[in-house]
Each structure stands twice: as structure tokens, then as C-alpha cells.
Amino acid sequence: MHRSLRLAVAVVWCTPLAAQTPKATAPQQVLIKAGRLIDGRSDAPQSGVGILVEGDRIKAVGPLAQLQGQAKTARVVDLSSLTLLPGFIDVHTHLLLQGDPTAQSYNEQLLYQSTPYRAILAARNARVALEHGFTAIRDLETEGAMYADVDVKRAVSRGEVPGPRIFASTRAMAPTGMYPIVSDNWELELPHGVQPVDGADNARLAVREQVAHGADWIKYYSDRRYYFGPAPDSVLHSWVNFTDDEARAIVDEAHRLGRHVAAHAIGSDGIAAALRAGVNTIEHGDGMTDSLAGVLAARGVYWVPTVTVSRYVAGPRGGPWEAMAEHQRRAFARALKQGVKIVLGTDVGGFPWTEINQAKEFEYYVQYGMSPMQAIKSGTSLAAELLGQPDIGVVAAGMYADLVAVAADPLKDITELERVRFVMKGGVVYVSP
Numbered sequence: 001m002h003r004s005l006r007l008a009v010a011v012v013w014c015t016p017l018a019a020q021t022p023k024a025t026a027p028q029q030v031l032i033k034a035g036r037l038i039d040g041r042s043d044a045p046q047s048g049v050g051i052l053v054e055g056d057r058i059k060a061v062g063p064l065a066q067l068q069g070q071a072k073t074a075r076v077v078d079l080s081s082l083t084l085l086p087g088f089i090d091v092h093t094h095l096l097l098q099g100d101p102t103a104q105s106y107n108e109q110l111l112y113q114s115t116p117y118r119a120i121l122a123a124r125n126a127r128v129a130l131e132h133g134f135t136a137i138r139d140l141e142t143e144g145a146m147y148a149d150v151d152v153k154r155a156v157s158r159g160e161v162p163g164p165r166i167f168a169s170t171r172a173m174a175p176t177g178m179y180p181i182v183s184d185n186w187e188l189e190l191p192h193g194v195q196p197v198d199g200a201d202n203a204r205l206a207v208r209e210q211v212a213h214g215a216d217w218i219k220y221y222s223d224r225r226y227y228f229g230p231a232p233d234s235v236l237h238s239w240v241n242f243t244d245d246e247a248r249a250i251v252d253e254a255h256r257l258g259r260h261v262a263a264h265a266i267g268s269d270g271i272a273a274a275l276r277a278g279v280n281t282i283e284h285g286d287g288m289t290d291s292l293a294g295v296l297a298a299r300g301v302y303w304v305p306t307v308t309v310s311r312y313v314a315g316p317r318g319g320p321w322e323a324m325a326e327h328q329r330r331a332f333a334r335a336l337k338q339g340v341k342i343v344l345g346t347d348v349g350g351f352p353w354t355e356i357n358q359a360k361e362f363e364y365y366v367q368y369g370m371s372p373m374q375a376i377k378s379g380t381s382l383a384a385e386l387l388g389q390p391d392i393g394v395v396a397a398g399m400y401a402d403l404v405a406v407a408a409d410p411l412k413d414i415t416e417l418e419r420v421r422f423v424m425k426g427g428v429v430y431v432s433p
């Protein structure tokens with residue numbers, strides 16, 4: 001069994017299983033024996049379960065004995081000593097970035113690396129994500145690499161390179177002078193990490209351009225320059241980038257074109273401005289207050305805390321960043337109690353893809369107050385809900401066959417999710433025990 005599985009990996013690496021099957025014959029069926037199943041939706045795991053995969057979809061999930069009778073010719077994948085879960089979803093990534101703890105590390109990538117070189121690294125990063133069990137990601141802007149995320153997405157979806165399902169947001173937006181690279185040398189026009197946008201009409205134009213070039217999501221930077229108010233205030237403030245008119249134009253135009261909007265919003269002022277504009281997701285949100293969390297909960301706006309990057313950059317950046325991370329930890333527990341939908345996003349790319357496994361974010365969420373099952377849902381079914389993708393995030397009949405498996409019990413030790421032993425995406429096996 002193991003040998004045939006490895007052979008399958010080698011042969012189908014670049015070709016979806018369905019594409020290999022001649023049309024005249026029935027699609028290849030695979031019966032996965034799961035020791036235990038955490039399906040991403042139920043509150044408790046199940047045991048003695050089989051998952052029948054046909055082509056790129058799950059055909060049935062049920063008692064193993066029953067499925068064995070139903071699918072006698074299916075190839076069997078024996079994961080009876082493992083715990084099976086839905087493929088993980090990270091809703092905040094940067095495929096085109098290799099870590100930017102300091103301004104210097106950011107500027108070096110934009111100044112001294114060509115977009116083709118950065119795209120090659122992005123393809124490598126896509127493979128890293130998949131091998132860590134992430135079968136879908138929302139990539140939240142290319143940091144100056146224009147529309148290269150759409151090219152990486154295209155190459156992955158055509159089976160040219162391995163990677164997760166990618167939801168791309170292309171260039172992101174900030175007003176002139178409010179996002180790196182900024183320099184004292186006014187004689188040189190340096191590369192911009194975003195599309196500079198000024199005025200409501202230009203905001204609409206930028207949304208239309210980005211959607212025309214393949215943006216699935218629109219992202220803008222709501223704030224910058226973070227600082228704590230004087231004691232006893234202790235509120236994390238920020239400078240708001242766009243006027244309310246500009247921000248509303250971005251959101252309205254995106255919604256008109258069927259796209260949702262993510263706002264980078266770290267300080268309370270930036271979060272409040274993004275909520276006034278009507279965004280769908282708040283990114284980072286270190287300065288979340290109880291009243292702002294109440295608005296998120298009431299309106300069903302998602303919060304993507306990206307704790308891994310907060311903890312990674314706190315040291316190198318110094319200043320208020322450590323206190324910001326601590327503020328976020330306290331806000332997280334309270335927002336959770338208020339019923340805010342907190343979805344797993346790491347900001348990988350802000351830290352190097354090759355240094356830290358994205359799945360560390362699960363561990364932080366448990367440290368911050370989620371149960372292990374809540375954390376798993378945050379990075380599977382709830383993330384699929386944020387993406388508006390009803391066919392992923394849950395192990396159930398009709399869904400895409402995006403599956404991972406781990407050896408020990410992740411409900412007892414959440415860090416087990418950082419050690420996946422099996423990864424399948426769309427019926428194709430990429431990692432096998």
C-alpha cells in the first residue's frame with residue numbers, strides 16, 4: 001500500500017488525478033481508513049470512519065465497514081493509526097515576501113530582487129505551505145510584486161507547480177506617502193509596496209484595475225503609526241490613512257464587483273475607520289477594544305489576528321510592538337467571549353516561510369483562550385466561511401478532497417498540527433506517511 005501511494009505521489013505530482021483518468025472509465029476511487037476524524041464542523045471526533053474519494057471530491061464519509069462494501073475496487077489508503085482533519089486554511093499570507101522584521105529587510109527585497117525572482121520564491125513558498133498541510137490560502141498582497149500572485153495561482157491551479165488553492169488580492173492600496181518604501185531622497189522614485197491611491201474616483205479605478213487583473217479580494221491599509229495613549233488610557237491608537245470617502249469608495253466598488261474587502265487595521269482608530277467603511281475582515285487588530293469587538297460580533301465582521309507575525313517582529317522592531325502583542329492577547333480572550341469570529345491567519349511572509357511553520361498560529365490561539373477544537377475550526381470551516389467557499393474546510397460528502405493527517409491527538413497537544421504526516425489536495429496525495 002505504501003509503495004503504491006509513493007508511486008502515486010511521484011506520478012501525479014503535476015497532474016490532477018481526475019485529468020489522468022480516461023473519460024470512458026469510472027473515476028479512480030480511493031478509500032481512506034481514518035483512525036479518528038475531526039471533520040472541522042462537529043464538536044467531537046469520530047472513530048472507525050472511512051472517507052471515499054472519487055476524483056477531486058469526497059464521495060462519502062461513514063462507518064468504514066459500510067464504505068468497504070460500497071467501494072470494493074477502491075485503492076485503500078490506510079491511515080488507521082492517524083487522526084484525519086480537513087486541509088488547513090491560512091487567510092493572511094504573503095507568497096511574494098520572505099520576512100520583513102525590519103525596514104531594511106523589506107527594502108532589500110523590493111530594491112534588489114526582480115519580480116521574476118520573487119515569483120520563483122513564491123512558487124517555493126506555495127509548496128512549503130501545502131507540505132505543512134495548508135490546502136488553501138488567502139494571499140493578502142504582493143508587496144510591490146504587482147500581479148505576480150495571480151500568476152502563481154494560475155500555475156498552481158493548472159497543476160504546473162504544487163501549492164494550495166490561492167485566493168489572491170494583488171497589490172493592495174494606501175494613499176501617497178503612507179506605505180513603504182519612503183525615502184529622504186526625493187530625486188528617486190522608489191518602488192511602492194502597494195498601489196498608491198488618492199481620491200474616491202481613483203479608489204474605484206484601482207479596484208477595477210485589480211479585479212481586471214485577477215484580484216479575488218481587495219485589501220487596503222487603514223492605518224499606520226501606532227502608539228499608546230497616555231496612562232490610564234492604554235488604548236492603542238493609530239493614524240488613519242484614507243478619508244472616510246476614499247475608504248467607502250474602495251469598499252463599495254469592491255462589493256459592486258462581487259469582491260470582499262480586507263483592511264489592515266492595527267490601532268483602534270484604524271479599526272474604527274475600517275468598520276465605518278464596511279470592510280469584511282479586520283487584519284491584525286492589535287488595538288481591538290471591547291466596543292469595537294462588539295461591532296465586529298454584531299455585523300459578522302471577521303478578525304484575523306496574525307499572532308505569529310506579531311510575536312516574530314516584536315523583538316527586531318522594538319518600540320511599542322511588544323506591548324501591542326500583549327494588548328492583542330488580552331483583547332483576543334475578551335473578543336472570543338463576545339462571539340467575534342476569529343479566523344486563522346498568520347501573515348507568513350512577514351516571517352520567513354522556511355523558518356516557522358504557519359501551523360504555529362493554532363498553538364497561539366489555544367494559549368490565548370480557544371479550545372483546541374475552536375482553534376481547528378478557526379483554521380478550517382470558519383476560514384472557508386470567511387472565504388465564501390462552501391466546498392472546503394470540512395470533511396463531508398461533496399466537498400473537495402482536501403485532507404491532512406497527524407499522528408498524535410491534536411485535541412491534547414495542538415502543536416501536533418505542526419507535524420502533518422499526510423496531505424491530500426483535490427484527491428492528489430502530496431505527503432504520505
Ligand SMILES: [Zn+2]
Pocket residue numbers: 092093094140347350
Ligand atoms: Zn500582511
